[in-house]
Amino acid sequence: MLEERRLAVLQAIVSDYVATHEAVGSKALVDRHQLGVSPATIRNDMAALEEEGYITAPHTSAGRIPTDLGYRMFVDQISQVKPLSAAERKGIDRFLSDAVDLDDIMTRTVRLLAQLTKQVAVVQYPSLSRSQVRRIELIPLNEHRLMIMLIVDSGRVEQRTVECSVPIDEVLLADLRARLSVAISDQPFSSVPQRIEDLEQSFNTENRPLVRAVIVEILETVTAKLDERVVLGGASNLARYNEDFPMTIQPVLEALEEQVVLLRLLGEVGTETKLSVRIGHENQVEGLTSTSIVTSHYAKESTPVASLGVIGPTNMDYVNSMSTVQAVAQYVSRFLSDE
Amino acid sequence: MLEERRLAVLQAIVSDYVATHEAVGSKALVDRHQLGVSPATIRNDMAALEEEGYITAPHTSAGRIPTDLGYRMFVDQISQVKPLSAAERKGIDRFLSDAVDLDDIMTRTVRLLAQLTKQVAVVQYPSLSRSQVRRIELIPLNEHRLMIMLIVDSGRVEQRTVECSVPIDEVLLADLRARLSVAISDQPFSSVPQRIEDLEQSFNTENRPLVRAVIVEILETVTAKLDERVVLGGASNLARYNEDFPMTIQPVLEALEEQVVLLRLLGEVGTETKLSVRIGHENQVEGLTSTSIVTSHYAKESTPVASLGVIGPTNMDYVNSMSTVQAVAQYVSRFLSDE
DNA sequence: CCTAGCACTGTGGCACCTAGAGTGCCAGTC
């Protein structure tokens, strides 16, 4: 009974604070929520909640605001995510269904997320490491330059160029292409290195330099971490929170500009759970300790390929963010799968 | 004589204001510059300059700050752009020379610009409309899907996929590919439409739907404006100017997130002049009227293919921005050309 | 044409005050 009301109080505090961004006091609380008790009682509960570390008072005569721990409790309490309205679902559907290629899907998704949540949105490209090579092409650009093109089942296309000193021989090229194709078509990226590493041996000594160069580039493409691309959108939404944490915008913007940081944020989440929320200090990244991050995996044919999510101040609207992120992830998964 | 000193005064005001971001008064001016006259004289000159609209006083007892017109005069007065130091040139060189492909060049360039100028940087991908098709490939992804790949001489690769109801015939594909290749290889984009529009006629009726679909996609790719991509970097630098125009960050960020707006900014510049500076209200874009934009074309084999530049507050360091933008543009041109 | 001097005027900072919101605690009530 007692425990139950305290929890209700915490939830009330969080939702009020999220809505108004102002510290909430005992009186306001009983006015706006049907708690059935007097302010004085609430004050006692609040004192207890503060003792336990769920809320804190910015100064003596102000109301209380939730701590990171308080938000955590609040979020954990949300057992099932509120579904979106039919109109919203329809909107998402229509917006995404116009996409023409993978780039377009990613760009549209990030915009969609940013618009719906009024937050900064991040979308990771389908990861290469969990992908398969669908096909490989070798395209001579001119006598001395060759373009390697890896087509990946997630829809991505990776390209690299190779410079070679001797003119490129068409026959050799066709041969190489055929053998590479046999070796790695429809194979997962992880197995590519061992499948092509001794391919070089089966060519004449004179041709080996070129073969070697091509293999090296392929290996680099397959193993390179930097291929994990991320798109960012809605950065202007950060500015709206100016009032709340005024000096903090720059470090956040800086962090967001670092691909590496973003990848870490999206990647850190284990694959076991779909929807993940990290609050304030829960994420170690320098400069993002006063922001919260809501992410979800999305999948292609039910195997997760990457993540997407939103980043906002810790006092963001978790309910809305969580349901939106989850819904968008579902839609993206569906689009990737049945295309 | 009189005119000459007034100009010197204006220049002094601009450079002081740019350095300190504080309104500059007559006394400070004679202290920090060797003008050889007394503050009172300067005051007369300042009054005249204000009359002519080059400077303005925020309030009675403050110093003066340059108007857009004042900056314009100042910039126009910079006849030759100050060259960068050897160390800086070396830095640019090394940073860019590690790039592996076009994407990489663009990303590196934008970071470089942002770092050197401490401003927001924008780089436009080499424009398709001024480019030639180098090669076309048709790659079947599966029985019903076909990927069209246009390799462009600027190093870009454009890809589109086509869905078709009937299984794709290999022979037909080879035929189509060969004819397309003959028709548009090494042709400028602008001539592509007329070159392929009646290609459809030379195929059997049964195959026409596929041919038609492919042609449509190619035409879309060639004519689509949206293919003009832009990369943005250093947005966090905006936050540094917090103090100067505090409320204005959001609209600026919003404007910068609109690809269309950025393209207009970069595109508006005529091709005749290389280095271009637009100050404050000179650019009509909503939300960017208190920013200045320094851009330059860059070229591939001496034909300009796109623009790059930086965006900052009107009170930015024009001298530095201009020389940096110009130098970076030169380096990028060189890299594109001799690769 | 330049300069010195003087009266004038907003701004920013400081000290001060007040109203209001919110708390903690204690004594009383069901």
Place this chain on the structure above:
DNA sequence: GACTGGCACTCTAGGTGCCACAGTGCTAGG
């Protein structure tokens, strides 16, 4: 034993008055 009403206390936001300062415009004189 849990809840409530009341009271004293504390801190902040915001308003006011005041002063020093920086910078100006103007006028008279070199």
